[in-house]
Amino acid sequence: MLSIALGPIVISISQLITLSGLVVFWGLTYLQTRNNAQQKEILNHIFTAIFTGFITARLAFILTMWQAYQENWWQLLNISDGGFLSGYGWAAGTLVLIRFTISNKSLVKIYITSAAITASCLIIPIFSAALYQSGIELPRSQLSNMQGQEVNLSAYKGKPIIINFWATWCPPCRREMPVLDAAQKTHKDAVFIFVNQGESPATVEQFITSTQLDIQNIFSTRVVTLAKNLVP
Template sequence: MEEVLRIGPLALPLAPLQLFAAWWLGDALAQRRAARSQQIWGWHGWLLLVCGLLAARAAFVLEFAPHYAQPAWAAFDIRDGGWTASVGTIAVLLYGATLWLRRHPLAPAAMVGIAGALALWLGAQGLRQAMAPGQAPLPTFSAVALDARTVQLDQLAQQQGQPLVINLWATWCPPCRREMPALLQAQREHPDVRFLWVNQGESPETVLQYAAQQRLPPAQVLLDERQELGRLLRSSALPTTVFVDAQGRQSALRVGELSTATLAQHLQPLLKPTGPDTDAPSAASPALQEPVAR
């Protein structure tokens, strides 16, 4: 299932759309229940939404606090999509429980609304996970890197035995440019993870010039002028980042801008030991430094 909703040339992330659809349903149910008791639901719907969002954001920022130290306002930049949904859900339930314990007249309406919103939200999340291509192998795809060698992506993931992060980007894409420093920093901090930047639809001259300015490793920047990889991954939105485990299987696909915090969140599952294979040669070994080429 795609992570975005396509409306003409627009690609809107599904997660926030599902969240607001769930809130809208819950608020409508609560208003209807309150009206049956001749009561006014008022601002409680908005307060529930704000309470849940603030708690979810605060929990995420606290978990990845070192990544939000500089600049200080980064914690308020919600474009990175950093939320802890479970904490937000608990906050909403506590709001409803407080009304119930205080025997507030709107407590039944609140519980009906919360139940309806959670049912839609959890159902949508379950459907997305069931239809997601997680743990699927990478599609067969080859491209030429800036060092003029051809890289076979699926073979690279399987043969190198190390986690892989594949970033689909373009120089004209502002979020792509904003997240580039975070990706470069993560590559320096995690030499056991290979990063690839697959440019979508631009000329070699344009990519070469930008890569030189950003000091991107030429062997890790691939040219995809026909945007074939985006079609294979069923994601035309930019930026798109694919996280692949050491066994060459897709762990996650993220559409939208990454911050250092949300990048660290997605890297965590890839960096966990997986058993006997953890004694395999390190990604820093010379034999693993160059991409598989043909």
């Protein structure tokens, strides 16, 4: 997944495109209502819809991963983990706007016009991001499974792939493993790969056993270059 790091916050390209679309939608609505006495109220409706969608998308994700979050309640507020189910957010935000248009039919044309132009503006960025990501090749690196057999990542090509680099001595890695374990069970359409950084199979197996995790696709590498090779 393509992403941009802003300090401790990592924003995926899809999330960035979504944010850009919301800004464009708000701007277009602002221009259409600049001579409307109710402009402030109309724009407030958009902010309410965005806020509702944001909260709904986050809560939907938290409920999906509820068991993992119980081990660390503070992570509920850590939106930098990118935990959002956008489909629920879009549905909630749309319902809010529909509710406001029921009492003011003139808003229907304004919102539809803004939405149509916004969608047209986002076609090229969405298509470009999809085309670019489809061209990224998985690197050829020396990986081995817990039995010492060599593994080629190209064998997993064709599905969405999430690669997690971790080590048993890394506190943040240990905290996120239950979340990723739950995600692996929930998202069957994606492949989760866990690459341990330079530790022995015995150390890895001891950690997995002690934490009672049921993680699949655990590999190890003695050469810590795979993460760098993934950067296009």
